[in-house]
Amino acid sequence: MNMENQPRLNIKNLVKRYRRLVAVDDLSLTINAGEFVGFIGPNGAGKSSTMGCITGLLAPDGGSVEVAGLDGAQNPVEIRRHIGFVPQELELYDYLTGEEFLRFVGDIRGVTGAEQDKQVEELLELCELVEARHRLVKEYSGGMARKIAICAALIGPPELLLLDESFVGLDPESTLRIRRHLQKYCDQGGAILLSSHILDMLERICSRVVILVDGKLKQDLSRAELDELIASGKHPDLNAIYLEATGKKIS
Numbered sequence: 001m002n003m004e005n006q007p008r009l010n011i012k013n014l015v016k017r018y019r020r021l022v023a024v025d026d027l028s029l030t031i032n033a034g035e036f037v038g039f040i041g042p043n044g045a046g047k048s049s050t051m052g053c054i055t056g057l058l059a060p061d062g063g064s065v066e067v068a069g070l071d072g073a074q075n076p077v078e079i080r081r082h083i084g085f086v087p088q089e090l091e092l093y094d095y096l097t098g099e100e101f102l103r104f105v106g107d108i109r110g111v112t113g114a115e116q117d118k119q120v121e122e123l124l125e126l127c128e129l130v131e132a133r134h135r136l137v138k139e140y141s142g143g144m145a146r147k148i149a150i151c152a153a154l155i156g157p158p159e160l161l162l163l164d165e166s167f168v169g170l171d172p173e174s175t176l177r178i179r180r181h182l183q184k185y186c187d188q189g190g191a192i193l194l195s196s197h198i199l200d201m202l203e204r205i206c207s208r209v210v211i212l213v214d215g216k217l218k219q220d221l222s223r224a225e226l227d228e229l230i231a232s233g234k235h236p237d238l239n240a241i242y243l244e245a246t247g248k249k250i251s
């Protein structure tokens, strides 16, 4: 089958355990090109563990992960070239400048020469890091570090973007600019799994919302289903849908 027709992400019956704790419990999820999926759930629901298993940074205890048709167990190194990942806890190359870091990731993804120059320029502008390009990443503020990590994830661009709480600490203007860029990336055939607790933002930007509770898929709502639920008046917004799905209450 042509790789273009493959789902960007295909997880089947994924299980991740930490000793006796089951963090991801028989999770199956498919994401196709063009989808911008909000991944929500309470603290400890298993979102980061799922992303860790997709990237291969964590070893699954069961099930399978495919990215753009590549099986994670059979292609543990190759699969990472197809994923842009911004983890919750950033791990950057502190001894590189912002620009060197982007070029390093470009080289790994096979984006070289004039194309690399063009992408690096565009991404530095997107994140307003042009002036800081020659500063060491370790000297960046928290928000700047997150923005350079987002730039690095976008180089290629890869077939799948995994963003784990990637808007935390970003100023409102950067948030808006990066949001628009991500929507364009999806419109042009990219696919995103974005974990976030900023539900009003997800309600606005996502084409689908997946709710995870105790490692299990609790709800999987398309944009149309989400709009219909909200329009019905039973649930005023995604917050209300989330509270019902997770059984949480705000007194």
Ligand SMILES: Nc1ncnc2c1ncn2[C@@H]1O[C@H](COP(=O)(O)OP(=O)(O)OP(=O)(O)O)[C@@H](O)[C@H]1O
Binding pocket: 018, 021, 023, 041, 042, 043, 044, 045, 046, 047, 048, 049, 050, 088
């Ligand atoms: N390295 C680890 N060792 C032991 N338990 C872990 C480890 N990492 C995560 N866990 C546990 O696995 C469960 C899922 O954690 P995970 O970080 O995947 O949740 P999350 O949905 O990303 O949470 P949050 O919204 O707080 O980021 C939690 O109970 C957590 O304590």
